[in-house]
Amino acid sequence: MPYLLRRLLYLPLSLLLLSLLCFAFTRAAPGDPVERRMSSEAARSLSQDPEVYLQNYRRLAREMGYDLPPFYITFTNAAIPDTLHRIVVAEHRATARALAHHFGNWPEVQDYFRRVQAISLGLPGTDGQVVSTARRLLLRADPQYVERALRQLPPAIAAPLTAPYLAMQKAATPSRVLLPRIYWNGLENQYHRYLMNLLRGEWGVSYSDRRPVAEKISVTLPRTLLLNGLALLVVYLFAVPLGLYMAQYRDSRFDRWATVLTFLAYGVPGFWVATLLANFFTTPAFGMDYFPSMGFGEVPAGAGWLQVARIRAAHLFLPVLCLAYPSFAYVSRHLRTAALSELRQPYVRTARMKGLSGSRVLWKHVFRNASFPLVTMLGGLLPALLAGSVLIEKIFNLPGMGQLLYNAALARDWPVVTAVVLLNGLLTILGLVLADLGYALLDPRVSLNKPRNP
């Protein structure tokens, strides 16, 4: 298969895998998403009127698709029915599952569980004591606990619970747990719906403020792109001449100093330097409060472009510097190595003998041939910059996508977290593919079908 085609095939595959990962995480995360979406008034009705609460919960769960089976296929055992997902309340479902695992006979378990559910609603005419026991039993499946709770009730009142429990216990077939079962759920499942929504651009609703995730991202993404784009521009604008001249004046004092400095710059963590700069230059602590300490700057209405540029520069100078310098060192060191090997080629000597000036040879001949790795490096640089901007945005208080991710992760706002992760994955993969494409387009000798050097 042609390399490029394979590469393009990997793109949806990786994204699919990432989406699966994100979905699995949202499902496995502690906390009930339906409950978090519920308005506080609806949640309060739990203690006052459980029936209303349950109705609200069911409606919301149906809206969010939580009444569907989680995935296309379910691998489980014979004790679990294929309709377990219809119990929408997550805590109740866990209890029913545990009961089924313990007793292994679903019809009787279902009978018992339905009875408990019905009594727990506290319809008029039922004894208050039974109702409160039933509510506890909805959440507990441990047989010893259940038996103790039932024994504490007067036998006459407990009968509607005890009878199905005993029936369940009598007909128990716990060995069914060992029989495997596979259920095919069809396309109507949670993951399918999640995926389709993602493709349609509906990225869900944030837990914390109920705003659409897509809206939140569309506000923050341009800012992060501005920051990273500027950093990338700085990297290539300055790293290219430095790398080339380091190669040109190899082993000179300039080259030696530049080598040491770029080595240091590559190793010194950007976020530490950012912390230092932010502490020293954006706060009044040391009397050197030269830069504003947060945001991208307010641009007054009707400001000229010069003024806009000045405001933006004041706010973005330090962040872009901190974001760019490790990549800058990396790129210039690589370019130096590439240019050095080009300078040894015979064509350079030929060009010199023809009487071309040193800088002309360097820029016209050597640069063109040494610049191919720069394109592939772009693919690796992009994810590093994106990851780095989480810290840089945090340190300089820039409300970009990194801050969004950080705040959402701390607030356990999964829809936002997964959306940002997916978007980051998309950008990373696109960067890798574009770098490969650019490489092939620039250098006619490169055939992507041949296996590359590892």
Added chain:
Amino acid sequence: MKQARWAGIFLGFLFLVAVLANVLAGDRPIVARMDGQLHFPALQQRGPGSQWTRNAPGWAVWPPIPYAAAETDLSVPGFSPPLTRGSLERRHWLGTDRLGRDTAAGLVAGTRIAMWVGIGSLCIALLVGVPLGALAGFYGNDGIRLSRADILALAVGGSGGLMYALGCLTALDPGPLTMLLLLILCTVVGTSLLWVLLRGVSRRVRWLRRRVAVPVDRTVLLLMELSVSIPGLVVLIAVLSFVYQSSIALLILIIGLLGWTQVARFLRAEMMRIRDMRYIAAARISGVRELRLLLRHALPNAVRPVLVVAAFMVGSSILAETMLSFLGVGVSADQVTWGSMLQQSRMWPSAWWLAVFPGLSLTLTVLACNSLQKR
């Protein structure tokens, strides 16, 4: 090369600090004489440390940093500058943080955590990366030939056993370790069951007997491309925020799992070079078995380049850990690390000692690791 030696010395020093952390910094003496007996409280770490300061023993040798990392000194105001005298006239050599915790002791404790993270995640990355990289590089796409029956048994039987364990045996509610053992057992049993079955069938069916090449290299490359396209730090933040009880073990596991591609890539390249060398061909002709060839002849010669990547990986995992604890995800809040100290300096910018010293140790560590990697 001189550079590499200094880097090695520095890393060795850090390792020593991590090992001797209790002797270097702590709230209990190294040696103390009490009730006519010699005690070594720093080595035992039993009971609360305050018992040694309160009932002053006859004589005692205190650690050079007489505070524990998590110990809050209430006798000094928060963010005390370096050389402040704390309780019992003992100095805070590098100052304290907001809660009055000693910075120098925090540095020592942070070194221990950094070493744990660096070495632990390296081990995990090696555990995953070395087998995959070695197999991919040494056997390529046509080095391993198996009959179709074997491949079917491995793929279908193995995954079937795994699924059975996940679907049915989790219901028995075993502990995590038992579950892991059960998973492995079921995979092995599933594979062998299907293998025995297919062995019988393949006597009749020729198609199953035909030996085909297993594309090991292509599979590993696919895996590598998939894991490279995962944005590392972003996923790390996301994953760690899912867990309520954050622990270092989890951090190490995730950093290691995200880092296996580097090890595998280098080892694969080295193995591809080695497998074409003449001594391998000579050994093969003289009848050395394939597995022995890989383990005893090829792998030992590929160790050096892997060690070089390993040094680099240690540095980058320590950096990742510091970044995460700087953000406040990953390690728990009461644990003092380099990153958590840096974070405190953001709260109180005048406390330069909280920004400079941990950052300096981190930078030196990363630089040392980078310069071990020969360019």
